[in-house]
Amino acid sequence: MLTEIPESNQAAMPLFSSRNLSLRYTSRSKLGHANRSVVAVEDVSLDLYAGKTLGLVGDSGSGKSSLARCLALLEKPDRGEIWYGSRNLLEMKKAELFPLRCEIQMVFQDSASSLNPQLTVQKILAEPMEIHRWGSRGNILDRTRELLAQVELSTTLLERRPLDLSGGQRQRVAIARALALRPRLLILDETLSALDLSTQGQIANLLLDLQSLHQLSYLFISHDAMLVGMVADRIALMESGRVSFAPSAFTTHLHRAS
Numbered sequence: 001m002l003t004e005i006p007e008s009n010q011a012a013m014p015l016f017s018s019r020n021l022s023l024r025y026t027s028r029s030k031l032g033h034a035n036r037s038v039v040a041v042e043d044v045s046l047d048l049y050a051g052k053t054l055g056l057v058g059d060s061g062s063g064k065s066s067l068a069r070c071l072a073l074l075e076k077p078d079r080g081e082i083w084y085g086s087r088n089l090l091e092m093k094k095a096e097l098f099p100l101r102c103e104i105q106m107v108f109q110d111s112a113s114s115l116n117p118q119l120t121v122q123k124i125l126a127e128p129m130e131i132h133r134w135g136s137r138g139n140i141l142d143r144t145r146e147l148l149a150q151v152e153l154s155t156t157l158l159e160r161r162p163l164d165l166s167g168g169q170r171q172r173v174a175i176a177r178a179l180a181l182r183p184r185l186l187i188l189d190e191t192l193s194a195l196d197l198s199t200q201g202q203i204a205n206l207l208l209d210l211q212s213l214h215q216l217s218y219l220f221i222s223h224d225a226m227l228v229g230m231v232a233d234r235i236a237l238m239e240s241g242r243v244s245f246a247p248s249a250f251t252t253h254l255h256r257a258s
């Protein structure tokens with residue numbers, strides 16, 4: 001466990017790690033043909049560090065979202081391990097895992113469909129806290145206001161619904177919801193991709209500020225290598241389900257170019 005490691009070595013300890021993760025999708029054929037099988041994630045091992053960003057780039061269909069869903073425990077890989085401290089999350093029982101689910105949150109590309117359009121912003125932000133019995137009604141209301149302030153939105157938006165917000169405001173609400181339970185890791189799957197350049201820049205800066213404020217670890221997924229170069233400390237490349245790590249000279253080059 002982290003507490004058993006001398007303080008001087010703690011900076012080098014990953015917060016989350018995956019080892020040899022593999023996921024295959026099999027779809028049943030309706031016409032009696034052989035089942036179709038796709039290897040989406042193949043033998044992926046990576047480390048994520050507190051306060052740092054691992055960028056993940058790759059072509060469409062290379063497996064980025066499938067890997068993200070495995071790491072966020074939304075999809076069960078066929079093989080492999082996900083370590084958080086001294087625990088392999090894939091070996092834990094559902095009930096044991098429940099409190100740990102707060103630690104890993106995911107923000108998707110399309111908040112118009114990932115946020116329930118029927119709910120107000122207030123309810124969207126309160127919901128994860130209610131599910132995890134985070135505190136009293138009053139505490140939860142205070143926290144929803146605090147979360148909106150953290151993503152630099154006015155509390156006048158609390159009664160609005162997602163479709164009455166701009167794309168940038170909606171992504172900020174999605175980020176605020178992901179932060180509600182004080183996670184350690186945010187998986188950002190094309191979170192900025194649908195936004196115009198100036199909003200992308202504003203939300204990228206917001207994410208960097210939130211990261212240093214809360215020592216968050218990010219897995220930042222994007223098609224856009226330049227954007228990844230702006231925000232990532234290290235860059236991984238995904239191709240046909242496999243991940244390889246870019247040499248640090250490539251990361252430095254992207255940092256300079258961005």
Ligand SMILES: Nc1ncnc2c1ncn2[C@@H]1O[C@H](COP(=O)(O)OP(=O)(O)OP(=O)(O)O)[C@@H](O)[C@H]1O
Nearest residue numbers: 025027038040058059060061062063064065066067
């Ligand atoms: N639910 C699913 N059932 C069957 N196959 C799937 C499913 N989800 C993804 N796949 C397949 O798995 C592979 C990886 O898909 P994935 O969505 O992870 O790629 P991606 O890198 O996120 O792509 P994009 O950049 O377009 O979002 C693709 O071949 C895809 O068709």
Ligand SMILES: [Mg+2]
Nearest residue numbers: 064065066189
């Ligand atoms: Mg994807």
